Amino acid sequence: MMNHYKIRSVRGLLIALLLVVAAASPLFAQSASDEDLAKIREQRAALDKSIAELDAQKIGPQLMADVQIYSKAADWIARHSEFYRENYAKQTLAVLELGQQRVRELAAGKSPWMTKIGTTARGYVSRVDESVQPYALSMPQNYTPGSNKAWPLYVKLHGRNGRMNEVSFIKQHDNRPPESGQDWIQLDVYGRTNNAYRWAGETDVFEAIADVKSRYNIDDNRITLWGFSMGGAGAWHLGLHHPSLWSSVGAGAGFVDFYTYQKQTELRPPHQHYLLHIYDAVDYALNADNVPVITYGGEKDAQLLASTMCVAAAKKYGVNIAQLIGPGMGHKFDPESLKKFMEFHRLHSQTGRPALPGQKEIRFITYSLKYNRCEWLTIEEMPLVYQPATVTSEIVADDTLKVTTTNVSALRVDPRISPNLIIDGSSISFEPPQTDEVVWATLVLEEGQWRKLTADQAARFAENPDLHKRHDLQGPIDDAFMEPFVCVRGTGKPWSQANHDWATWTLDRFSAEFDKWLRGKVLIVDDTQVTEEMIANKNLVLFGDPGSNSLLAKVLAKLPVQWTEDKITVEGVDYDPNLHGLSLVYPNPLNPRRYVVINSGHTMHEKDFKSSNSWLFPRLGDIAVQKFTRDEEGDQYQEETVFADVFNSLWHLPSGLKPAN
Structure with missing residues (x-):
């Protein structure tokens, strides 16, 4: 029998191990010291003042974004207490000084980072939420400003890093020399941190590429996409979903489906099961026939299975995906495999894709x-x-x-x-x-x-007068947040105070989760502040009920539901609005080229963002009714989905989806 001393020793060891894990995990991140926080606030305010004094119109939005990323980095790390490592406070102060240095250079009419050899941080303003987002760009040793050369572009997707934020990303790439033998411009994507380049993270990849193209002469037919781990999952996803954009695609050790990767044996309900097809890259293996693809996995890496699955799925179509297996390796490249992997991309980059209109046989x-x-x-x-x-x-x-x-x-x-x-x-x-x-x-x-x-x-x-589903107008609810959107809160008298309170809580939750996990501040306006420009250019996300939200009342008659003070009716079933909330996405009756969303932000939530990225799939389809229960404390809700479906191709119910099997 173990004596009390040994029990105390084991318990002490466990506590010590937990403390080590806590120090390493972002879930246990601590704030910086009061002194460091005070310095960060002071220096960020000084940077913001310096930025405000610049002639933004003369400098232009791109170079302004190249400075604004430094203030944004300090803002997010401080507000979310993301000082995951002891030196993060020091790095934040260094990032703020880098921002001041760029301000001084811009004030002098210079922007030396635009032609600097090696890696520097850049920024752009996202069309999704008007946030400033960073990326890193590496210029090769033989880059010559003003040259007519059309440069190949390598787009590199980073792996999951729970300690990553804008500060650590900028510092990681600051003043790094180009790779040996680099004969291309390299874009390191931030991707709004860790989402496997889904949702707004996917939009980030293409916005960053577009920003690079607007600054430098990039050869559209010689764009390479690759990544490892989460970056490999992103390469599978973006490479196979957009096969004619890349000269080659390289996926290292990244997941390609939900069920197998998460070892799930119980099928999701149909409105979730079928929507897994949106992101399960293995379902798109045929598209490797249109772009050269190479994959890598370590011999001892569990994620080698993802590579094997895609290779096997492609082979069923008679399509070859090149595969490398690192002998004795775990979750990393061995030097020889990495050399072969990059040589594959170099050769296909040299050849490039066929010029427009592209290859005839697809x-x-x-x-x-x-x-x-x-x-x-x-x-x-x-x-x-x-x-x-x-x-x-x-x-x-x-x-x-x-x-x-x-x-x-x-x-x-x-x-x-x-x-x-x-x-x-x-x-x-x-x-x-x-x-x-x-x-x-x-x-x-x-x-x-x-x-x-x-x-x-x-x-x-x-x-589209008959409102058929089309590109960027096909749902599900979550799709609305990949393009410009604005959240609209009601200011009138609610039909149901309980429903209105739940909707307000839903908006607050979405705003907080988007801020933390997708690195942007949700634009929120009152229903009385919605402009014609917003209706023309943004997806409208309406919160409240037809009594409280005048925009919701205005579009209600053209939505595929009925909603009165006493009941919400969906597919012939009545629900009590004092106990149930309605969420849906639909072509906006005020502008059918854009969405209207009712009472929903993203349908996956914090626990999913904290978990594996493979959990970031739609939960409510196109339309759902949720029974809500307010906690005794009154500040949180429990939700139970009592109805959910997707609209068919004509935006009608029922969808025609069969039970998952």
Whole structure:
């Protein structure tokens, strides 16, 4: 039997181990000292004052963002107490000084970091939430300002790092020399920290790329995408969902699905199960036929399974994905494999992608109109939501391209690809473009036959008068937060005070979670402050009920629900608004090219962001009713989903999704 001394010793050892774990884990992060916090507040205020004194109009938004990232970094680390390491307070003060140095340089009419060899931090203002977001850019040793050379771009996605924030990211990349033999510009993406480049993290990747392209001469046909661990998951996701954007894709040790990676044996309900197809990259393995892909896993790494799964899934289509396995390695590259991995990218970067309109023969698959483009073709409509839509093409004669589709009812095609298409047996001909401005042709499937729309018909089609699901207008609720949005709170008298209080709590929760986990401040306005410009350019996210929120009252008649003071009716079922909350996404009746969202932010929450990124999938589909229960303390709610579904391709219920099996 263990004596009391040994028990105390073991207990002491466990406590010591817990303290070590606590020191290493972001969940146990401590604030900086009062003295350091005071210095940070003082120096950030001084930096903000210096930035305000700059001539922003003369300097321009890009260079201003290159300075604003330093203030933003100090703001977020202090407000969220993210001093995960002992030196983070010191790093924050150093970052603020770097910001002041840039202010002095801009005030003198200079911006030396724009041409500096090696790595420097940059910034841009996101269209999503008007936040300033950082990225890092590495210029090669042979970079010459003013040269006409079109540079290849390597886009590198970082792995998950629970101690990462803007301060540590900037310091990690500050003044780093270029890699040996680097003959490309390298973009290290921040991705709004740790979300596997999903949601606004995905938008961040493309906004950062666009910002780099606007500053430097980048060769569009020579953009390499790669990453390791969470960066590998991001490479699988972005590489296979957008296959015609990259000269090659490299995925190291990143997950490719939810069920296998999380060892889940119980299926999610249909409105979650089918929506896993949005992000499960293994479902898009066919798209590796359109872009060279290489994957790596350590022999002893559990995440080697992800590589093996994708390789096997692609092989079923007769598609080859190059695979490297590090002998005896765990969750990291061995030197020889890394050398082969990067050589693969170098060779494909040298070759580059085919020039526009791209390669003629493609094989493309998608489960969502969010990811609807490959080379010269864009899928505009899918009859069945979250079912595979495929397009394949093959050359059958010098001037004829045979195209075969499944689950596709509308397409747009670059007419330069071929003068003659045979699409599912229908013959379509194109006249050669007479100008450099190419107008893509719109094709629709009607009664089993494809036909090309006239210019007037195509313009009418683009207006989407019948409210079909389209790209960026396909749901689910969470999709609304990948593009510009504004949250609108009601200021009137609620029909139900209980419902209004729950909606207010929901908005507060979304604002706090977006701030912490997606690194931006949610724009919130009163319903009386909504402008025509907001309606035209942003997704409207309305909180409250038709009594409290005048915008909700204005659009209610055109939403696919009924809502009175006494009941909320969805699919013929009545719910008590004093006990139930309604959440949905739908084309905005005030501007059908944008969404309106009712009483919801992201449908995954803090515990999911803290957990594996594979949990960051939609929870409520397009529409849900939740029973809410207020805690005894009165400041929190428990929610139970009593109804959830997705709309079909015409934004109607029922969706037609079958029980998951």
